[in-house]
Each structure stands twice: as structure tokens, then as C-alpha cells.
């Protein structure tokens with residue numbers, strides 16, 4: 415089988431790494447990929463994974479590539495091409511592609527869509543309102559005493575959520591989104607939620623339109639600095655499983671969210687074939703969904719896929735084909751930890767083209783895999799080319815040993831300005 419994977423981040427390197435292990439995959443292109451994806455080899459043939467210099471959201475160029483090379487399956491990593499309708503366009507031309515269609519991708523592309531869906535179908539979520547008018551929005555903020563999560567409706571590179579603790583802050587956040595249009599068209603509507611307290615976890619469920627298969631838990635670390643301080647980022651590290659729910663509790667939480675979600679999709683005629691990623695707060699009054707994403711998490715994928723024992727290609731084909739009910743997901747009992755090494759300045763503007771050293775030494779360590787994100791090959795070196803650069807990932811029988819392994823591996827790696835959090839998985843070890 416010939417596969418085309420879209421995207422260039424750590425998530426996509428993990429997807430490519432796992433798909434390259436599949437006994438079905440004989441050719442694998444990545445558009446555009448990164449320095450790490452280009453180093454992977456296929457288990458079947460030993461042949462290399464091939465990077466293709468096409469951006470993941472250049473749909474016309476991707477279609478042209480597909481017409482020439484006829485991939486048997488295209489796998490979409492990031493949210494942007496999903497929101498642009500890449501799945502619909504590929505399907506119109508008869509290509510098999512994994513990911514939700516444009517309508518189903520609204521769960522991520524529009525927070526207002528998701529919030530209204532959750533309320534209509536009884537999915538546990540924060541008390542909330544959706545507004546286009548600043549005055550009405552501010553009245554709602556006042557009802558919440560200014561303790562709000564103020565969210566731009568559309569995709570905003572993970573930056574469109576402002577958490578406020580006073581009414582003045584909340585009113586400023588509303589103005590920033592609705593009046594100043596700091597997030598452009600993504601801010602034509604605003605979703606305001608009550609500020610929830612509790613432990614935040616990531617859930618993932620692979621879906622085929624009728625069946626949703628829940629993954630184990632993971633926890634992300636969104637803030638830039640240790641102790642959950644600093645700015646919000648795309649994610650500075652993850653681990654799985656997160657020990658805040660027993661297996662039975664996870665099953666129950668999954669059902670509380672996924673059963674009404676599946677039933678709601680059926681009623682509304684939404685055919686979601688892809689990965690549903692609810693961000694969930696475990697509050698004193700039960701689990702509450704903060705948001706839905708319609709793709710694998712980054713860096714959650716980096717800790718899920720080393721634990722996944724199924725052939726990922728088979729899972730994705732079952733998701734596309736509506737046969738997930740016939741498959742059981744199998745997970746290694748190992749814990750897995752991913753620590754993100756980021757460029758100086760991240761999540762703001764970053765330095766680039768810094769030479770990365772130590773990758774060869776780390777490649778020889780057992781139970782360790784470095785997933786690349788913002789990397790490129792230049793002049794015989796692997797160099798930095800983005801904010802999040804590497805996801806140093808390790809697995810071991812206990813969370814503490816996996817954490818120690820990941821940090822021991824990170825000790826070998828260097829690039830100028832490298833920053834990372836030293837407390838990944840700490841909450842899970844307390």
C-alpha cells in the first residue's frame with residue numbers, strides 16, 4: 415500500500431514512524447515532513463520514507479501529487495487542511511483519505527459549533543454562551559464574575575483562548591477578540607465559558623461514523639514554563655497513562671462524553687471518521703469538555719503511538735471504512751513520556767537554523783525515540799526550523815523510569831537556545 419501523510423510536526427513524525435512499521439505499507443510520502451521523517455525506513459522493504467516539498471494546506475498541489483502517484487491512503491495530521499476541506503476534495507476525486515470531512519471538522523474549526531452541539535446533545539461542558547455582540551458578551555462575563563475562558567470561535571494557532579479572573583480582564587478579552595479582531599475572522603464570534611478548576615486531561619477516540627474507540631488517558635503541559643507558568647503553547651510535553659482515572663472511571667467518563675456525542679452526530683447527520691480529541695477538565699462536579707479537536711493531539715500522539723500495539727494502517731482503514739467495531743485497540747502497559755525541546759523565544763518569534771547535536775547518541779538508547787518537529791537538513795547538519803523542535807520520548811514499565819529515561823536522553827541533545835520544561839509528568843508522579 416502507498417501512503418501519503420500530510421503535515422510536518424512531531425505528531426506527523428510519530429504517525430509516519432508508526433505507519434512505517436506497518437506490514438502493509440510499501441511506500442510512504444510525507445508532505446512536507448521534516449528532517450526526522452526523512453530518516454525513517456519502511457519495515458516491509460527497508461526503503462526510505464520520502465519527503466515531498468508541498469505544504470499540508472496546499473490542497474491543489476496535493477491533489478496534483480495524488481493524481482500522479484495514486485496513494486492508496488492519505489492521512490491528514492493537522493487541523494488546517496481538515497478545516498479547508500481536504501478530505502472532501504480528495505474524496506470527490508475518488509481518493510481514500512483518513513480524517514473528518516469539512517462538516518465534521520467543524521468540531522475543531524468552530525468552538526461555537528462545538529459548544530452549541532454539546533448543549534443540544536447533553537454532553538457535560540462548562541456553563542457557556544456564544545456571542546457576536548460585545549455588550550451581551552460582557553453582560554455574560556459579569557454573570558460569571560469575570561472568571562471566564564474567553565475564546566475566539568475559529569482556528570487561532572492555539573492562541574485564541576484568554577483566561578480571566580476579573581471582570582476588567584474579561585471585558586478586555588472580549589474587546590480583543592470581537593472589537594480589535596486580534597484573531598482576524600476567527601474572532602467574529604466569541605465563546606465564553608465559566609472558568610473551571612480541576613485536573614485537565616486529554617482524551618482521544620478513533621471514530622468511524624458509528625463507533626468510537628477510546629484511547630488511554632494522556633496529559634499535556636500547555637504552559638511554557640515549569641509549574642504551569644508562562645504563556646500557553648502548543649504543548650511542552652505529555653505522558654500516558656495519566657493516573658487520575660482508574661480504567662473503570664475512564665470507561666465511564668468516555669461513555670458520558672462519547673455516547674451523547676455519537677448519538678448527536680447521528681441526529682445531526684454528521685459522519686465523523688477520524689480522531690476526536692476532547693480536552694476535558696475533571697472537576698469536583700464531574701468531567702467537563704472544554705473543547706473538541708478533530709485530529710490527533712501534538713504531543714499526545716508522541717506518547718500514544720509507542721504504546722499502541724495494533725497496526726496503525728489497519729486502524730485508519732477501519733476508521734475510513736466503518737469497521738472499527740471489529741477491532742480491539744491494544745496498548746502496551748508501559749508508561750510513555752515526551753519532553754518537548756523548543757527554540758529560544760517559543761511560543762513567540764523564535765531563532766532558527768541552530769545546529770542540533772547529540773541525535774546519533776540518543777538513537778542508540780533503548781526505549782527512547784526522538785520525534786522531530788521544527789527541524790530541517792542543511793549543509794550536512796540537522797538544524798532547528800521552528801518553535802517546537804524535538805519531542806524526546808521514552809517508555810518504560812513505570813512513569814518515573816520513563817520520565818528519567820526521557821530526561822537522560824535530553825541530556826545528550828543540544829542546540830543554541832534550547833528550552834524545555836523540567837517537570838513533565840510531575841503531576842502524575844505526585
Ligand code: AMP
Nearest residue numbers: 540563575607608609610636693704705
Ligand atoms: P482550549 O483551546 O479551548 O482547550 O483552551 C486552551 C486551554 O485553556 C485549555 O487547555 C485549558 O488549559 C484552558 N481552558 C480552556 N477552557 C477553560 C475553562 N472553561 N476553564 C479553565 N480553563 C480552560
Ligand code: GLY
Nearest residue numbers: 634649711712713
Ligand atoms: N496538545 C494540544 C493540541 O494538540 O492541541
